[in-house]
Amino acid sequence: MANNRTPRDQESREKNPTRYVYKPASSLPDPTPDPDYDFYWVATAIAGQDNATNVSQKFRDGWVPVKAVDHPELQIQANKDGNVEIGGLLLCKKPKEMAQARREYYEQKARNQMESVDNSFMRNSDARMPLFSDRKSTTTKGSGFGNGSK
Numbered sequence: 001m002a003n004n005r006t007p008r009d010q011e012s013r014e015k016n017p018t019r020y021v022y023k024p025a026s027s028l029p030d031p032t033p034d035p036d037y038d039f040y041w042v043a044t045a046i047a048g049q050d051n052a053t054n055v056s057q058k059f060r061d062g063w064v065p066v067k068a069v070d071h072p073e074l075q076i077q078a079n080k081d082g083n084v085e086i087g088g089l090l091l092c093k094k095p096k097e098m099a100q101a102r103r104e105y106y107e108q109k110a111r112n113q114m115e116s117v118d119n120s121f122m123r124n125s126d127a128r129m130p131l132f133s134d135r136k137s138t139t140t141k142g143s144g145f146g147n148g149s150k
Contacts, residue, residue: 028086029074031066038099039066045088055090061102063092 031039042058043051068078071091076084084091 028089029076031071031084031091032073034093036096037093038096040092040094041089042092043088044085044090051088058092062094062098064094066091066093 028041040058040063042055042063044055045051065081065083067082068074068076068084069082071084074084074091076086079085079090
């Protein structure tokens with residue numbers, strides 16, 4: 001039998017070059033980014049129970065509720081106070097400088113805790129059997145067990 005087929009790599013499909021890619025809608029809409037503010041969803045209720053402690057803590061931390069009239073692109077009705085609230089979550093904003101200062105504070109706190117753990121760990125080191133504190137992780141795509149190789 002003669003092989004008079006066109007090789008597959010020489011064939012082309014005559015279709016629309018752009019493909020639609022489905023992306024499910026987010027449960028919470030994203031406000032239009034503002035270069036001066038960071039946005040955050042604050043839980044006002046959990047499992048139907050008010051969470052006033054969390055809300056007051058976030059307000060003391062500098063978060064301010066966002067008014068629905070300031071963000072018409074969200075296409076939602078305002079709560080009784082005129083703020084953006086969806087399903088027990090209140091949209092709040094904070095100036096970027098304050099948010100960055102908060103991030104730096106908690107990053108420094110985490111570094112101090114890791115340093116303390118390392119110092120405590122290395123205190124138990126013995127010259128006869130030294131301990132190592134390597135902070136490295138690697139990922140390998142192996143040729144061992146589980147991938148069908150022998």
